[in-house]
Amino acid sequence: MSRLIPVPEGGPLTAVKAGRWLPARGARDGARRRPLPPGLVVGAAIFALMVLVALLGPLLLDDPKQPDIANLLADPGSAGHLLGTDTLGRDLLSRIVTGMRVSLLVAGLGMLGALLVGVSAGLLAAFGGRWAETVVMRLVDVQLAFPYVLLAIALTSVLTPSIPVLILLMVLAGWAAFARVVRSSAMQEREKDYVKAATLAGASKPRIARKYVLPSLLPPILVLGAMQMAMMIVFEATLSYLGMGIQPPTPSWGGIMLEGQRYLKDAWWVSTLPGVGILLTTVSLNLVADGLQKRFGARLGEA
Amino acid sequence: MLRYIGSRVAQALVLVACITLAVFVILRLTSGDPAKIANPVFARDDVLESYRRLFGTDRSLPDQLWQFLSGIPHGDLGTSFRYQQPVLELIGERLPATLKLAAVSLALAIAMAVVLGVLSARYPRSPFAWVANVLSMLGQSAPTFWVGLMLITVFSVHLGWFPASGDDGLKALVLPAVTVALATLPTQLRVLRASMREVLAQDHVGAARAFGIGEGRIAFVYALRCAFLPLLTVIGVDMGYTLGGVIVTETVFNYPGIGQLALTAMDSRDYPLIQGITIVTAGIFVFVNLAVDLLYGLVDPRIRLAERAA
Amino acid sequence: MSAPLLDVRNLRVEFPSAGGPVAVVDDVSFAVAPGECLGIVGESGSGKSISSRAVLRLVPPPGRIAGGSVTFDGTDLLALPEKRMRAVRGAQVSMVFQDPTASLNPLFSIGRQLTDVIRTHTDLGRAAARARAIEVLDQVGFADARRRLGAYPFELSGGLRQRVSIALALACRPKLVIADEPTTNLDVSIQAQIIDLLLELKEQVGFAVVFISHDLGVVASVADRVTIMYAGRALEVGPATEVLADPRQPYTQRLLRSAPTLESRRADGLPSIPGSAPRLGALGDGCPFAARCDVAVDGLCAETAPRWTDLGGGRAASCHLLGERVPAAAGGEGVTHG
Numbered sequence: 001m002s003r004l005i006p007v008p009e010g011g012p013l014t015a016v017k018a019g020r021w022l023p024a025r026g027a028r029d030g031a032r033r034r035p036l037p038p039g040l041v042v043g044a045a046i047f048a049l050m051v052l053v054a055l056l057g058p059l060l061l062d063d064p065k066q067p068d069i070a071n072l073l074a075d076p077g078s079a080g081h082l083l084g085t086d087t088l089g090r091d092l093l094s095r096i097v098t099g100m101r102v103s104l105l106v107a108g109l110g111m112l113g114a115l116l117v118g119v120s121a122g123l124l125a126a127f128g129g130r131w132a133e134t135v136v137m138r139l140v141d142v143q144l145a146f147p148y149v150l151l152a153i154a155l156t157s158v159l160t161p162s163i164p165v166l167i168l169l170m171v172l173a174g175w176a177a178f179a180r181v182v183r184s185s186a187m188q189e190r191e192k193d194y195v196k197a198a199t200l201a202g203a204s205k206p207r208i209a210r211k212y213v214l215p216s217l218l219p220p221i222l223v224l225g226a227m228q229m230a231m232m233i234v235f236e237a238t239l240s241y242l243g244m245g246i247q248p249p250t251p252s253w254g255g256i257m258l259e260g261q262r263y264l265k266d267a268w269w270v271s272t273l274p275g276v277g278i279l280l281t282t283v284s285l286n287l288v289a290d291g292l293q294k295r296f297g298a299r300l301g302e303a
Numbered sequence: 304m305l306r307y308i309g310s311r312v313a314q315a316l317v318l319v320a321c322i323t324l325a326v327f328v329i330l331r332l333t334s335g336d337p338a339k340i341a342n343p344v345f346a347r348d349d350v351l352e353s354y355r356r357l358f359g360t361d362r363s364l365p366d367q368l369w370q371f372l373s374g375i376p377h378g379d380l381g382t383s384f385r386y387q388q389p390v391l392e393l394i395g396e397r398l399p400a401t402l403k404l405a406a407v408s409l410a411l412a413i414a415m416a417v418v419l420g421v422l423s424a425r426y427p428r429s430p431f432a433w434v435a436n437v438l439s440m441l442g443q444s445a446p447t448f449w450v451g452l453m454l455i456t457v458f459s460v461h462l463g464w465f466p467a468s469g470d471d472g473l474k475a476l477v478l479p480a481v482t483v484a485l486a487t488l489p490t491q492l493r494v495l496r497a498s499m500r501e502v503l504a505q506d507h508v509g510a511a512r513a514f515g516i517g518e519g520r521i522a523f524v525y526a527l528r529c530a531f532l533p534l535l536t537v538i539g540v541d542m543g544y545t546l547g548g549v550i551v552t553e554t555v556f557n558y559p560g561i562g563q564l565a566l567t568a569m570d571s572r573d574y575p576l577i578q579g580i581t582i583v584t585a586g587i588f589v590f591v592n593l594a595v596d597l598l599y600g601l602v603d604p605r606i607r608l609a610e611r612a613a
Numbered sequence: 614m615s616a617p618l619l620d621v622r623n624l625r626v627e628f629p630s631a632g633g634p635v636a637v638v639d640d641v642s643f644a645v646a647p648g649e650c651l652g653i654v655g656e657s658g659s660g661k662s663i664s665s666r667a668v669l670r671l672v673p674p675p676g677r678i679a680g681g682s683v684t685f686d687g688t689d690l691l692a693l694p695e696k697r698m699r700a701v702r703g704a705q706v707s708m709v710f711q712d713p714t715a716s717l718n719p720l721f722s723i724g725r726q727l728t729d730v731i732r733t734h735t736d737l738g739r740a741a742a743r744a745r746a747i748e749v750l751d752q753v754g755f756a757d758a759r760r761r762l763g764a765y766p767f768e769l770s771g772g773l774r775q776r777v778s779i780a781l782a783l784a785c786r787p788k789l790v791i792a793d794e795p796t797t798n799l800d801v802s803i804q805a806q807i808i809d810l811l812l813e814l815k816e817q818v819g820f821a822v823v824f825i826s827h828d829l830g831v832v833a834s835v836a837d838r839v840t841i842m843y844a845g846r847a848l849e850v851g852p853a854t855e856v857l858a859d860p861r862q863p864y865t866q867r868l869l870r871s872a873p874t875l876e877s878r879r880a881d882g883l884p885s886i887p888g889s890a891p892r893l894g895a896l897g898d899g900c901p902f903a904a905r906c907d908v909a910v911d912g913l914c915a916e917t918a919p920r921w922t923d924l925g926g927g928r929a930a931s932c933h934l935l936g937e938r939v940p941a942a943a944g945g946e947g948v949t950h951g
Contacts, residue, residue: 147547150581157569234446241448264460275449282444506715513671514703514730528720604765
């Protein structure tokens with residue numbers, strides 16, 4: 001099988017839907033001696049590079065909001081504009097980089113929020129008794145079943161689109177996956193001897209959850225985190241494209257692609273390049289997730 | 304069997320009811336007043352009041368809820384604020400187009416998943432496996448709308464093979480269907496591949512070979528039927544995601560379905576319309592999952608004939 | 614014997630391993646005459662199943678046939694293009710498997726599976742294929758075969774499923790049926806039925822049988838001739854009655870001795886062969902049984918491979934000690950070779 005684009009065995013998405021986690025034998029022992037998977041290194045490197053560009057870029061590049069009427073829809077490579085300009089003559093490269101900044105911010109914070117909410121919910125479902133478990137898992141089912149776009153439409157018709165609202169949407173869209181994985185892993189951990197020993201020694205449930213179970217859940221949470229962040233970058237771009245996300249004139253990847261749609265014939269790069277940027281970011285994040293899975297020897301799989 | 308279906312239907316209805324309730328409450332409990340949106344900024348209060356009376360938003364929340372719920376058995380999902388038409392009618396006009404797109408996309412995705420999945424499970428180092436991997440990664444990582452835009456750029460704008468918008472005829476369906484199919488393909492492909500690999504290792508496949516049955520028949524008839532069930536499950540489970548993809552794609556291609564309707568409803572804070580669309584979408588999801596359950600029995604005789612064998 | 618139907622010579626099947634290719638079947642020869650039943654006896658891992666798979670060229674990858682010849686009805690099977698080989702499988706040479714539950718597809722009716730095999734190898738239309746399917750199901754003892762065509766494997770008992778397997782094997786009137794431990798997974802009472810059925814059908818229809826088993830008793834009741842295999846090699850071959858009454862090879866002797874008889878008393882215990890089957894990769898050049906053989910000669914048996922010696926009357930064996938008096942093993946009587 002070509003190593004160009006490795007795809008995890010059984011697939012992370014399938015595994016997320018199943019929501020279960022299996023630590024492999026000897027995972028911890030071998031971890032130190034085994035070399036890092038190449039996919040992980042490459043993915044992490046690309047992603048780090050993009051974060052760097054997002055942070056430093058705006059300092060080095062032209063003002064993304066500055067129109068240049070003389071140079072509307074310039075080709076990439078033309079005078080002073082590495083990637084050309086958009087419909088108002090604004091430098092495309094700086095717009096894309098600024099858009100990336102916003103995307104990474106929203107997706108990053110969204111992922112962290114979803115992580116916090118989801119992990120808490122998952123632990124609650126695992127340790128909080130039957131009633132808590134039922135309620136949480138039903139909510140998880142509903143969220144995972146519902147088309148994310150409709151959720152966004154419903155919410156943005158009510159609240160004015162802004163960055164905090166977007167982040168809220170991300171959290172709403174992403175928490176359930178974390179909850180599901182955490183719950184099933186926590187339930188498996190709960191059956192292990194060291195947890196039973198702690199219970200016998202008198203440790204309370206919250207303490208067990210926090211001190212014993214949580215650390216061993218770190219690998220699947222990290223893997224899922226990378227994947228969810230990739231998903232949220234795509235989600236944010238989609239929302240911006242549909243007009244529900246970042247509002248103009250702040251550049252956003254989706255927004256740029258929307259503007260460029262009318263000029264697909266003559267200036268197709270306006271709509272293409274931000275997409276390439278998204279692709280680079282999400283592929284690198286998925287490589288990281290894939291590599292993390294391999295590294296920790298664990299699989300998000302069917303039991 | 305009948306009891307099984309009955310309980311699934313009941314569960315489904317509960318799901319739909321919860322979603323409806325949630326949407327209703329969320330939409331109402333806000334500061335966005337549709338009356339104000341429908342009128343210019345300087346509108347007089349009494350004009351606003353008359354609009355509110357028209358929309359029914361002057362009543363209390365429980366009242367509005369009751370009014371809505373009592374209308375459902377009559378098929379009355381409320382009246383759109385913006386279009387001043389019954390919501391059901393509006394949705395009814397556009398639903399067939401969306402269903403057409405969804406059905407064609409699903410069919411396309413399943414066909415691709417079956418061909419690529421069976422072949423890449425049977426021949427793991429072949430070009431098929433490579434194509435399957437690339438398409439998977441692409442479908443999973445790239446935004447659906449961008450894929451649509453790229454398809455338009457290449458096949459519509461520059462090659463002129465297919466139209467970029469509208470709903471006339473089969474040609475107009477091609478690009479949108481491919482876009483949605485690419486979005487749903489990765490999950491289906493993975494599930495089918497894993498399932499096929501398992502089945503191909505089973506004894507009855509070797510036995511079929513020992514009887515001289517050809518490789519193609521073994522893979523696509525004997526093994527596939529055994530491997531198909533998990534794929535069926537995942538189609539049902541993934542329906543929400545699929546419908547989301549359909550909605551987005553409709554926007555990219557200016558396709559006259561309920562996705563577009565939903566977006567205009569959002570713009571004008573048309574609560575009844577948004578509500579109606581949500582309910583209908585939930586209904587589609589539930590219906591598809593029910594169909595999956597029924598198809599199970601068709602594919603696996605053990606489920607169908609459990610009573611006969613006992 | 615006059616021209617054998619199946620003639621396997623010097624068959625060698627290898628599997629790759631970390632230390633180089635390992636021969637799981639090494640220089641094995643056997644032959645089956647038309648209409649006769651050859652029994653292949655051996656422990657698990659002796660290579661008996663793989664040999665039969667090799668005849669049909671169905672050695673599971675990464676294994677491969679590394680040497681020897683397989684001639685069936687005058688045709689060199691190893692040289693056939695795959696398409697022609699597929700025409701042989703199921704039609705000229707067919708197989709009955711050990712586990713009927715695993716070897717029948719659970720999602721297709723037995724009628725469908727039967728007609729598929731029939732239509733793959735003949736030009737029969739759907740109705741004619743159905744008729745043939747009913748005919749062969751009837752032959753294997755299905756009462757009301759017509760109605761049973763739509764039955765699924767999970768609806769049938771173990772014995773019935775094995776009958777279906779036999780029906781599948783006979784559907785296209787093969788000349789040779791390879792039965793790989795066909796009774797091992799069945800209840801003892803059903804075992805007898807299936808064996809009787811096979812013998813009956815063999816008489817009626819006239820096909821040859823290769824009957825593979827680890828159970829000496831079962832083989833004794835079916836086979837005309839028998840081959841004893843151990844660690845991938847053939848150690849002895851000959852007419853069944855003779856080999857079992859007067860074994861020449863120490864392994865065969867010990868095998869027979871360890872089977873309980875009506876005369877054996879519980880207090881005496883069952884003599885067993887010490888040690889366990891060797892790891893195939895660790896076999897040296899000598900006799901594979903040498904390490905466990907109580908009459909092995911130091912310096913000879915473990916170092917040099919014994920020659921395959923023709924003992925006349927259709928018998929042959931592989932042992933250095935043929936032709937000499939073998940000292941009695943504890944509790945038994947000495948047997949003279951040669």
